Amino acid sequence: MPDRTVLDGLKGGLIVSCQANPDSPLRDPYIISRLALAAEKGGAVGLRVQGLEDVEAVRAVTALPIIGLTKTDRDDTEVYITPTAAEGVRLAELGAQIVALDATSRPRPEALAEMFAAIHAAGALVMGDISTLDEARAAYDQGADIVSTTLSGYTPYSRQLAGPDWELMQELHGAGLTFVAEGRLNSPADAAQSMQLGASFVVVGSAITRPDVITGWFKQALRN
Numbered sequence: 015m016p017d018r019t020v021l022d023g024l025k026g027g028l029i030v031s032c033q034a035n036p037d038s039p040l041r042d043p044y045i046i047s048r049l050a051l052a053a054e055k056g057g058a059v060g061l062r063v064q065g066l067e068d069v070e071a072v073r074a075v076t077a078l079p080i081i082g083l084t085k086t087d088r089d090d091t092e093v094y095i096t097p098t099a100a101e102g103v104r105l106a107e108l109g110a111q112i113v114a115l116d117a118t119s120r121p122r123p124e125a126l127a128e129m130f131a132a133i134h135a136a137g138a139l140v141m142g143d144i145s146t147l148d149e150a151r152a153a154y155d156q157g158a159d160i161v162s163t164t165l166s167g168y169t170p171y172s173r174q175l176a177g178p179d180w181e182l183m184q185e186l187h188g189a190g191l192t193f194v195a196e197g198r199l200n201s202p203a204d205a206a207q208s209m210q211l212g213a214s215f216v217v218v219g220s221a222i223t224r225p226d227v228i229t230g231w232f233k234q235a236l237r238n
């Protein structure tokens with residue numbers, strides 16, 4: 015059975031997402047493991063890591079809690095964050111204490127409740143990546159341990175914003191639901207604001223670990 019105290023250790027802290035897209039020059043498990051160590055040195059209390067190879071490489075160099083996920087493109091669904099229980103179970107076996115998966119209401123290959131049960135049986139907690147308040151409620155009803163605002167802006171029916179979805183955070187807090195703030199938190203001020211709005215902890219990715227993306231922000235600013 016999963017260790018629920020992991021979530022207590024993350025409370026109020028910064029989780030750094032260490033991911034590189036397939037076309038990134040940083041797309042290498044060794045490089046991801048070094049990004050993870052740099053995040054740890056900077057004070058991250060946990061890491062969010064994509065892909066079996068990267069989870070294995072990061073687990074080998076740090077004892078920090080890992081939120082593991084896969085990104086799998088499938089023809090039969092729009093859902094790509096850990097779409098199957100088998101992937102979730104494998105992530106748990108490789109040392110992810112928490113498995114993140116798409117918990118949106120979109121059609122999916124496998125039922126959420128069954129995925130949650132399989133991942134729990136493998137010893138990991140489940141983070142439901144959601145895009146709306148209703149999806150957060152449904153995720154908790156079906157057994158999620160925590161939900162994250164990861165997918166706001168990435169489902170066609172959620173708010174499409176350039177920045178963080180503050181309104182969703184307010185809704186979650188207002189409904190008394192524990193939540194993680196994630197998605198387009200592109201500055202320390204955004205991270206702090208998320209905590210003000212009641213987040214349990216925050217996940218920051220691009221602004222810390224994607225220099226190609228950050229370079230684009232600066233380049234764009236110079237054009238204005």
Ligand SMILES: CC(=O)N[C@H](C=O)[C@@H](O)[C@H](O)[C@H](O)COP(=O)(O)O
Pocket residue numbers: 031033062083164165168196197198199217218219220221
């Ligand atoms: C939508 C989706 O697929 N999000 C992914 C989930 O793991 C990652 O690509 C993001 O980098 C992560 O959520 C952190 O967000 P940001 O990089 O904006 O700080």
